Amino acid sequence: MASDLRSRLEELVPLQRERLKEIKKNYGKVSLGDTTVDMAIGGMRGINGLLWEASLLDPDEGIRFRGFSLPECQAKLPAAKEGGEPLPEGFLWLLLTGEVPTKEQVDTVTADLRSRSKVPGHVFDVINAFPVTAHPMTQLTAGVMALQTESEFAKAYETGIHKTKYWEPIYEDAMNLIARLPEVAAFIYSRTYKGGVLHEADPNVDYAANFAQMLGFQDELMHELMRLYISIHSDHEGGNVSAHTVHLVGSALSDPYLSFAAGMNGLAGPLHGLANQEVLRWLQELVAQVGSDVSRKQLSEYVYKTLKSGKVVPGFGHAVLRNTDPRYMCQREFALKHLPNDPMFKMVSDLFEVVPPILLEGGKVKNPYPNVDAHSGVLLQYFGLTEQNFYTVLFGVARALGVLSQLIWDRALGLPIERPKSMTFEYIENYCESKFAA
């Protein structure tokens, strides 16, 4: 078995192509369930319509990365130190191959990403053209678009490449993009919040620790948080807005930079990734109104007030999950271990009990429990990363691992351009009326 990631993929691609061929041959006509009018006009909920190998959601249990739950990943994947949080490079290996890597294999990924990490100068010029008041997600997407000039896939397609080879330059683009995102993100953080003061990359540490250092955080515990943060945000199966967008745009053979930038524009929506910034803003508004010593009664009143004003309670609810998000739970465990007395953590803990019964009272919220975004901001602010409008950029850097892993497989398996059928009101009415008449 190969010891580096690219060679291991070379071994796996023919095997998985054969597997897909067999599935199409043996099960291609098998029904996966009926589509209803509600599904078509209700955001395609519950339609089994996507192939996504990297991870799978169970409504009650939550995420499994290539078959492993989060606690299993934490136990099995190599860490920077004994008993510590898993290294995101190990997640990347797992998401791409379905295999748990050794520490030596993870070290080859760290070294490979480091060797690819140089960001071309024009990317910084493009970002610098934005006022520092531009939202960090806008700057991130622009930075990714500027990186697109480096696309190996776009070059290979222009000069002519056989479709069975697409995955190879896609792999190069994906790895280059993952390698370069931390510096682009750190640059945005620095110019937006720190007067342009930059911190050197450290060639001797892992991906997450290096990213934290480039943001200006030297604390080893913050490095552990960053390892956990990137790992748990890396993937969440294929139907969420950012993942689906990357998959959709990539299906037109748009290169990984174009596809990823599109996905990031979806992540920047407040019902999706931007919810992490909204949670902290919402908590800070509460503290501004009533002070930091908030009683449960005051919390309930604030939740009712939010709902009455026609807003959502950020960080609660989910389109697929029907239970507390395990990504919330593992952040809670991190907080219980390392910052049990932090007043903001106390508030998040209280909300965990106060919000669900209130959301249930309304009778329409399908999942009243907290999701990943309810917790992340409180951990980051504890370590001094208090600029909440930057939080979705961290989510974006992490999300690259999962969506780009899947994009490599999309092209390796030769998945076709995505094109679901749409309908008009008239079509739906006529179709349903003729069905009732029959």
Ligand code: CMX
């Ligand atoms: N607060 C208030 N109302 C909520 C709610 C919440 N946290 N969650 C759901 N609802 C409402 C919906 O807005 C919807 O109302 P209408 O019928 O008036 O439109 C109703 O309850 C039913 O919604 P649902 O089927 O339970 O949830 P959806 O699948 O439509 O939406 C989600 C899922 C996440 C967008 C929604 O729960 C929400 O808006 N949550 C708050 C924002 C948030 O935390 N997003 C982050 C999700 C995780 C991520 O992607 O990062």
